[in-house]
Amino acid sequence: MSLINSQICLKSYPEHLPTPENFALKQSTVDELNEGEVLCKTLFLSLDPYMRSQIAGRHITAPIKPGDLMFGETVSEVIETRSTQYSKGDVVRCMGGWQSYSIHNANELSAPILHPQPSYALSILGMPGLTAYAGLIWQAQPKRGEVVVIPAATGGVGATAGQLAKQAGCKVVGIVGSEEKRQYAINELGYDECINRNAEVVAERLDELCPDGINIYFDLVGGELLHQVSTRLAIGARVILCGLVAEYNNKERMQGPAPALWIKSRATVFGLVVYDFEPRRQEFINACLPLVEHGELKMREDITLGIENAPYAFAKLMQGNNHGKTLVKVVV
Template sequence: MINKQWILKSFPRGDIADTDLVLEESNLREIGEQEILIRNIYLSLDPANRGWMSGQASYVDAMKIGDIMRGGTIGIIEKSNNEKFQVGDYVNSMGGWQNYSISSGKGVQKIPQNTGFELSAFMSVMGMTGMTAYFGLLDITDPQEGETLVVSAAAGAVGSIVCQIGKIKGCRVIGISGSDEKCNWLKNELNIDGTINYKTEDVRARLKELCPDGIDIYFENVGGKITEAVLTRMNIKSRISLCGLISGYNSESLVPGPAWGHLLIKRIKLQGFIIFDYQKRAMEAFQDLGKWIVEGKIKYKNDIVPGLENASSAIKKLFAGENHGKLIVQISEE
């Protein structure tokens, strides 16, 4: 059997180049004792992937040249020498950018069946994406009724869930996004209180209009100029949940700023987080998120790109802000 795999050939400098990732074929070996064979179905594309390719260790080990590109996957067990897994089980794992992965079972989690949720939901709202929104907002900022919450990358996979959890908690929610289409979706479908198209509007002036009582909570996905504008409207003793800084991910080193002076003058509490730290509390998130989806309080959108061969071009959509909801590559049929 042939396995197609995306191989990291060079560390990207700035934007990911076509030569950085190359699709190759290899022969699939037989599984050994205690091993399982997973046929990958869905591949998750996330802003954090760019950091993994940088050649520098961060919260995970650095990838090396020649590695299979790292990525979260949903797959189905096709062979098993491990009593914990049966053929036909659907599983979540770091299966990588390839058709098949062989695993000892470590870090592989079964996906519950017959839940009523589509399989791809376990890669978005009922997966890491939903957990990120849930703990990043609730655990880090503890939003209170009547507070003003501003979300950047608000139409993105995480941002759109954050907006809706904010509404459930009684916040006034303002979303910053990069197109009128996304802004309309946020406003008309997700019913948030106000939107700003950062590509066509003056973010600072619009924040002043939309946040007359200042900003109590900022859910940070982007960094850069948008954040500078938000900081000028933050209230005394406000909070920032630092989830991502996508505006700087294609830079060759960490980007300075935004200025810490705002954090000092406004006595802001800022907390960075990585969702892996919340793995043990996952069920808290999924119980609430599942209930809210069933009640119609949370809507989500998956942007599914067909074909493993399109993974390398698809990931660029994230940095151009061209994805609509959670970006997923479909590698094979369910």
């Protein structure tokens, strides 16, 4: 009996914020496997802001055009295999895309996931966690007593970076877009302070909370906030340039801060691309898995049910209305 694959493809380019109407649900029959291939059933799909940049043709990966299947990392179960490397029932991580089933060469799959909560391979122990760990620990190298500022403070990357900074003995200040997120950052994630950018004047609050300057800025948004922070950097500051959420929905790039601001503070500025750290993924997992198991490192997962609802979840994410790491639990 042939399997029917439900797929989400790009239907049209968004003018600004993406809406569900920019996507289309298609169905097709799953192909037969060739030698060395593996058929996977998608369990969880990761939705990430960088996908908006792919649609705009500005991401380092391939652009997505109308009619194309949407890209995305998944946790999937092997349900048929013509490879000796994987067995039926193995749960793996792969670039399965926005679809119910995906076919891969065996070398395109990760080693089987052994953690009892497979979704963690896409959140706290996945790309968001690796991004946070690489940027904060390996690049910024925080020191006890330093001031760390993190926008998008309760999202997948921000929440992890904030908790890691607290464990390093830093004063951690978050920036979020709602009072609910502000309370969560302080009460659940352990931030020392958190600014609600929609209810407070961010520049004024940064002056109050960081009177001696900012030592580490983990930038996930770009835009005007990067300018505001750059004027408040301490001597020897480190700036991690990781995301551009403030720009993903714009057709034109924004201009960056004046270089003089970074020169004045003798800042070190890192461009962070998580793919560069893929060879060190296991090192990151070995460091963080014990923290996760002991409840010292946590992440809220915002899970939507059904591949057909992925466009709604993505639109919600790009509007900033998600709460934690955005995932789709795929039901077949």
